[in-house]
Amino acid sequence: MRSLLLATFLLLTSVVTAPAREEVIAALSHNNVAITANFDGSEILIFGAIKRDSPIPEGEELDIIITIAGPSLPVLVRRKSRVLGIWVNTDAVEVDAAPSFYAVATTSPLQDILSQTSDLRHDITINNAVRSVGAPSNITDSETFTEALIRIRDKEKLYQLLEGAVELSSDTLFRTSIALPANLTEGTYKTRFLLVRNGRVVNQTEASIEVRKVGVERWLYNLAHQHSLIYGIMSLFIAIFAGWGASAIFRYFRA
Numbered sequence: 001m002r003s004l005l006l007a008t009f010l011l012l013t014s015v016v017t018a019p020a021r022e023e024v025i026a027a028l029s030h031n032n033v034a035i036t037a038n039f040d041g042s043e044i045l046i047f048g049a050i051k052r053d054s055p056i057p058e059g060e061e062l063d064i065i066i067t068i069a070g071p072s073l074p075v076l077v078r079r080k081s082r083v084l085g086i087w088v089n090t091d092a093v094e095v096d097a098a099p100s101f102y103a104v105a106t107t108s109p110l111q112d113i114l115s116q117t118s119d120l121r122h123d124i125t126i127n128n129a130v131r132s133v134g135a136p137s138n139i140t141d142s143e144t145f146t147e148a149l150i151r152i153r154d155k156e157k158l159y160q161l162l163e164g165a166v167e168l169s170s171d172t173l174f175r176t177s178i179a180l181p182a183n184l185t186e187g188t189y190k191t192r193f194l195l196v197r198n199g200r201v202v203n204q205t206e207a208s209i210e211v212r213k214v215g216v217e218r219w220l221y222n223l224a225h226q227h228s229l230i231y232g233i234m235s236l237f238i239a240i241f242a243g244w245g246a247s248a249i250f251r252y253f254r255a
Contacts, residue, residue, distance in 0.1 A: 023051045024064075024205045026193040033180060033211045041182045044068070044209065046105075047175040048193060063106065063113040064166050064174045065124060065194040065201075068209070070101030071187035072131075077145040093145040097131045098153075100185035103160040105176050107168045110161075115199035122194065122201055126150055126159050157181040184211050 026048030033042050046066055075098045079091040106113065110125060123129050132146045153159040158181060166176040189209040194201050 021053045022195055022197075022203055024193045024195045024203055025049050025051055026066075026205060026207065028191065028207055028209065031207070031209055033184070033209060035184065035186065035211065035213045039182055042180045043177055044180060045175070045177050046191075046193075047173075049173050050171070050195060060197055061113075062168070062171050063108055063196040064168055065107075065110075065114065065192075065196055066105045066166060066176060066178070067124060067129075067190075067192045067194070068101065068103045068178055069099045069129060069190045069192075070185055070211075071189075072097040072099050073185075074098075075149060077149050079145065079148075093132070093142050095130060095132045095146060095149055098149060099129055100187070101158050101180070101189065102126055102129050102153075103162065103178050105160075105162040105165040105178055107164065107166045107174070109163045113196050113199065114201075118196070118199060118201050122204075124194070126161060156183065158183070180211075186211055186213055 026046065029043075029045035050062070075095045077093050077095060080087045081091075104110070104124065104126065110119075114124060119125050119128055127146075127150070130146055130150060132142060150159055157179070160178070162176070162178065165178075166174055168174045189211055191207045191209060193205050193207075195203040
């Protein structure tokens with residue numbers, strides 16, 4: 001009887017002290033982006049809620065981090081130096097994997113809500129999303145090449161750090177928007193919704209955005225990559241016809 005009471009007490013204690021289970025439920029305004037001839041960018045609206053099975057413990061802060069990552073590809077970064085009065089490429093480092101697009105939106109400054117351990121584990125910040133493993137033995141400052149790549153893509157709006165851009169209401173509802181620039185790379189864009197508490201990621205969910213060329217742009221892209229000879233011949237004929245047409249129009253107005 002005494003052992004039964006003790007077991008019941010331990011069970012109730014574990015139920016009372018068990019941490020609240022929380023889950024992120026999110027949605028996107030659209031999951032497909034069509035690249036056409038007049039495509040000048042798009043804006044993705046992101047909204048969602050936090051589902052929990054018990055009240056939030058007092059004194060614990062809650063934050064949301066949202067990331068959107070485009071296809072990761074190797075990138076060759078070159079450094080120019082002045083040689084005999086001429087700027088030439090002297091050194092090069094290949095970054096092993098760099099997202100073609102990467103955006104991070106948060107409820108608060110990243111350094112205040114995310115620990116370095118969680119950042120390394122989940123590759124959340126831009127620096128950790130870009131992976132550069134090795135470099136030629138004659139280059140001792142390979143990290144500067146990665147920094148240069150990040151700086152260039154930041155200017156092109158391909159890398160975005162949007163601290164405080166996520167609006168969180170009553171520790172339950174959240175919303176934000178992220179602008180996609182016109183110079184997007186075609187592919188699947190992975191979107192993550194991370195729930196952060198006390199610097200640690202406690203839950204996350206994922207979605208995807210498909211970015212594809214459509215219409216004539218898609219046909220020309222496939223033709224150039226799958227039938228390069230036909231594409232080259234067609235381009236040559238178009239150039240000849242355009243030149244002849246411009247010459248004929250010029251002679252007509254000159255006569």
